[in-house]
Amino acid sequence: MAGTTGFARQTKSLLSKRADGTYELDARGYTCPYPQLFAGAAFDILEVRARLEILTDNPSSCENVPVSIRNRGQKFLGVEPLAPGLWKIIAEKVR
Amino acid sequence: MMVRFRKIFLEPLNPYVAATLLAVGSVVFALLLAGKLWGITTGESQLGGHFMTALGYPATDLAYFRKFKLPEILASGPQVHVFGLLLGGLVAALSTGEFGIRAIPRGRTLLAAVAGGILLGYGSRLAAGCNIGNFWSAFPSAGLNALTFFGGVLLGSFATVRTAVEKGWFLSPPSKKTFTFAPRWQKVVAVALSAALVLLTVLVQPSLPVAVWFWFGIFAAYIGYRSRLCFASAYRDLFVRAGPSGRNASAIAFGLLLQAAIFTPLFLMGTKLDFSLASGQGQLQVLLGGLLFGVGVVLLGGCIFSSAYRAGAGHVTAFIGWLSTIFIGMPLLTLHWDFWYGRVPRYLPDTSLWSWGPGYGLIIAVLVPTAWLLYALKVDGRLPAFLSGKRRVPGGA
Numbered sequence: 001m002a003g004t005t006g007f008a009r010q011t012k013s014l015l016s017k018r019a020d021g022t023y024e025l026d027a028r029g030y031t032c033p034y035p036q037l038f039a040g041a042a043f044d045i046l047e048v049r050a051r052l053e054i055l056t057d058n059p060s061s062c063e064n065v066p067v068s069i070r071n072r073g074q075k076f077l078g079v080e081p082l083a084p085g086l087w088k089i090i091a092e093k094v095r
Numbered sequence: 096m097m098v099r100f101r102k103i104f105l106e107p108l109n110p111y112v113a114a115t116l117l118a119v120g121s122v123v124f125a126l127l128l129a130g131k132l133w134g135i136t137t138g139e140s141q142l143g144g145h146f147m148t149a150l151g152y153p154a155t156d157l158a159y160f161r162k163f164k165l166p167e168i169l170a171s172g173p174q175v176h177v178f179g180l181l182l183g184g185l186v187a188a189l190s191t192g193e194f195g196i197r198a199i200p201r202g203r204t205l206l207a208a209v210a211g212g213i214l215l216g217y218g219s220r221l222a223a224g225c226n227i228g229n230f231w232s233a234f235p236s237a238g239l240n241a242l243t244f245f246g247g248v249l250l251g252s253f254a255t256v257r258t259a260v261e262k263g264w265f266l267s268p269p270s271k272k273t274f275t276f277a278p279r280w281q282k283v284v285a286v287a288l289s290a291a292l293v294l295l296t297v298l299v300q301p302s303l304p305v306a307v308w309f310w311f312g313i314f315a316a317y318i319g320y321r322s323r324l325c326f327a328s329a330y331r332d333l334f335v336r337a338g339p340s341g342r343n344a345s346a347i348a349f350g351l352l353l354q355a356a357i358f359t360p361l362f363l364m365g366t367k368l369d370f371s372l373a374s375g376q377g378q379l380q381v382l383l384g385g386l387l388f389g390v391g392v393v394l395l396g397g398c399i400f401s402s403a404y405r406a407g408a409g410h411v412t413a414f415i416g417w418l419s420t421i422f423i424g425m426p427l428l429t430l431h432w433d434f435w436y437g438r439v440p441r442y443l444p445d446t447s448l449w450s451w452g453p454g455y456g457l458i459i460a461v462l463v464p465t466a467w468l469l470y471a472l473k474v475d476g477r478l479p480a481f482l483s484g485k486r487r488v489p490g491g492a
Contacts, residue, residue, distance in 0.1 A: 007263055007337065029269030031198050031396045031412055032328060033260065033335050040337025057197050057273055059408075060323040063107060067475060068338025084278045085195045 011041035025054045027061070028086070035061040036068045039091070043074055046093045054089040055082070062087050105191050110342060113322030114350030120314055121232065122357045127307045128172075130367040132236060133315075134228030135180070135399050136219045136425070138173025138308075141165055143216070143425040159220075159432035169301075172308030177403070177421075179312020182292065184407025186313065187320035189285035192278025198412045202267030205415070207259075207394045209423075212416035214391025215399060216424020221435055222247070222384025223376045225399040226326040226392070229385070231347075234464055235354035236362075236370040237448040237456040242463060243378045244385040248330050251389020256334040260393060275409075316404035322346075326398040330389065333474055341471030348468035355460040362449065370447040377441025391424075 014026050025042050027035040035056050042052055054065060062079050069076045069091045077090040121133050144165045147154040154160050168174045188194035200208050219225035222244055224233065230248075233241035259265055275281075292313070296306060318324070329343035362368050392398050395416040397405060402420070405413035428435075449456035472478045 007261070010263060010266060026271075028271040029198060031410070032325070033256075033331060033396065034266065036332070036335055036338040036340065037261070040335075057195075057271075059107075059193060059320075060325055060328065063110070063323045063342060064328060064332060064340045065338070067340040067342045068332070068335070071339050071475060072337075084281075085193045085197065085273060085275060 007037050007041040008044065011038050011045065014038060015042060015045065022051045022053055025052060027054055027056045027058075029057065031058050032060050032064060035065050039065055039069060039089075040072060043072055043093050048093055048095060050093045051077075052091045052093065054091070055086070056089060057086050059085075059087075062089065065089050066091075108318065108322035110322050110324055110346030111349055113318050113324045114346045115353060116318050117231075117315060117324070118350045118353040118357070120311065120318075121354060122361075124307060124311045125358075125368060126366075128304055130369045132228070132232035132369055133311070134173070134224060134232060135176065135403070136216075136225045136228060137163055138171065138175075138177050139216070139399070139421045140220050140425040140429065141171065141174050142168070142177060143421050144429065146422050147426050147429070154426075154429070157429050157432065158437070159429035162432075170305065172304045175301075175305055176308040176312040179309040180316040180400070180403035181407040182288075183313035183316025184320050184404030185409075186285050186289055186407075187317045187404065188408035189281045189288065191321070192281045194281050194409050195273040195275035196409045196411060197273040197275075198410045199270040199272065200267075200412045200415065201269060203265045204267045204269055204412065207265035208412045208415045209419045211391045211393070211395025211397075212402070212419025213424040213427070214387045215395060215402070215416065216391075216420035216426075217428045218251075218384045218387030218389075218391055218424075219399060219420075220384070220425050220428040222381045222388065225388065226330075227400055229381065230326070231351070231354075234351045235358045235460055236368070237459040238370070238445060239378065239443060239448060239459070240376055240381045240445045242459055243381040244388075245463070247382045247385020248389035248392065251386040251391075252330040252393050253334050253389075255390045255393035256331055260331075261336065265394065315400070316407060319400060319404045320408055325401040327392045327396060327401055329471075330398075331393050333471065339474050341474040341477075344471035345468055345475065345477075348464045348471060351464040352461065352468065355464070359456075359460060370449060375441070376445045377439075378443040378445075379439060380435055380441065381445070 016024050018024060023046055025038055027038050035054060035058060039054055066076045073095055075092040075094045077092060080088045082088050124133055125131060144154040144160050155165055222229055229240050229244040324346060325343050326347060329347045332340040333344055395402060397413050397416060402413040402417045406417040448459050
C-alpha cells in the first residue's frame with residue numbers, strides 16, 4: 001500500500017520478537033489512529049501464522065484496533081488488561 | 096450481581112448503548128431547556144472571550160461577542176457545560192481506575208495537537224457549530240448546515256488521512272510515561288468527587304438551565320469516555336486504508352436516527368424545539384469551517400466532545416488540543432468574524448428543511464444518516480445479507 005510505506009519503517013522500530021516467537025508492538029504513548037496504522041503495517045511485515053501483541057495505553061484503541069484487525073481479514077484474539085490504563089491487544093496473521 | 100455491576104460500571108460501554116443514552120439525553124436536555132438543542136462551542140468561545148478580556152483586549156467590542164454575548168461564566172449554562180464535560184471525563188476515568196496523566200506529546204506530535212486544536216476552534220466557530228451543534232443536533236433537526244458541515248468535515252478528514260496521517264508527517268516518538276495512582280483510590284476519589292459535585296449544586300442552587308447544562312456535560316462526557324464514542328474516529332476511520340473501522344460511525348449514525356425518531360414526532364406535534372438555527376450561517380462559511388474542522392479533527396485525533404472528556408481523563412495531547420481550541424483558535428476567529436460574516440456573502444442562510452416540506456426534512460434527518468450507517472456497516476462487514484448483495488451459498492455455513 002503506497003500510502004503506508006512511511007509506517008513500515010516506524011512500525012519495524014516498534015516491533016520486537018520474543019523468545020516464544022510472538023511479536024510485540026509497543027504502541028504506548030501513541031493516540032488514534034496510529035495504533036491502527038501500526039497494526040496494519042505490522043501485518044504487512046509479519047509471516048503468516050505469526051502472533052502479534054499490541055501494547056497500548058490509549059483506551060479508544062482497545063475498541064478501534066480489533067475492528068480494524070478484523071477488517072483487514074486477520075484474526076483478533078482478545079484484549080487483556082496488563083495494568084490500570086495499559087492493555088494488550090492480541091491478534092494472529094492468518095493470510 | 097457483581098458481574099452485572101462490573102459490566103455496567105467498569106467495562107467499556109457498547110457504542111450503540113452509548114449512542115442511545117446520548118440521544119435520549121439530548122432529547123431530555125432539549126425538553127428541559129425550552130427546546131434548546133445541545134451544542135458545545137458557543138460556551139467555549141465565550142470562555143475564549145473572557146481570556147481575551149483578561150489579557151486586556153476589549154472583546155466585548157467585537158461583532159462576534161455583540162452577537163453571542165459574553166455573560167458571566169458561572170451564570171452561563173453553555174460555559175459551565177464546558178467544565179461539566181471535563182469533570183465527566185475525570186469522574187469516568189477515576190471510576191474505572193484508568194485515570195492517568197498520559198499521551199504526553201513531543202516534537203511534531205505536539206505541533207499537530209496545537210495546530211489541530213486551533214483548526215477545531217477556528218473551523219467550528221466559522222461554521223457556528225462543531226460535531227455536536229452542527230452535526231449531532233443539526234441532522235435530527237434537518238438543518239441544511241448538517242449536510243454542508245458533514246461534507247466539509249469528510250473532505251478535510253479524507254485529505255488529512257491520506258497525507259499527514261498515512262505519510263506520518265506529524266509522528267514523533269511519544270513519551271511512554273504514565274503518572275497515575277492505585278485504581279482502588281481512584282474509585283474512592285470518583286465517589287467523593289461525585290458527592291462533592293452534587294453537594295455543590297445543592298449549596299449553590301444555580302438556575303435550572305445552568306444546572307441542566309452542567310450536569311448534562313458530566314453525563315455526556317461520562318458516557319463518551321466509558322464507551323470511547325468519538326466523532327473524530329467516525330469521520331476518519333472509514334478512510335484509514337491500513338485498517339478501516341466503522342465502529343464509531345455506525346453507532347453515531349444510529350444515534351442520529353434515534354434522535355430523529357424521537358424529535359420528529361415531537362416537532363410535528365407542535366412541541367417547542369429550536370429548529371430555527373438562528374445563527375444565520377451561510378453555507379460557504381459552514382463548508383469552509385467544516386473543511387478546517389475536518390483537518391483539525393484528524394491532526395488532533397479528537398473532536399470537540401472527545402478532546403474534552405479525554406482531557407478530563409488525563410490525556411495530555413487532548414488537553415493541549417482543548418486549550419488551543421478555546422484559547423487560540425476561537426479567539427482568532429472572533430477577530431475575523433467581521434470579514435467572514437460581513438464581507439463574505441452568506442449563500443443559502445441556514446434553515447431547517449422541515450420548513451421546505453416533510454420530504455425535504457426527511458432527506459437530512461433520515462436518509463443521509465441511514466446511508467452513512469449502511470456504509471459503515473459495509474466497511475465492518477456487518478451489512479445484512481439482503482443489502483450486501485451476497486448470496487448465501489447452498490449448503491454453506
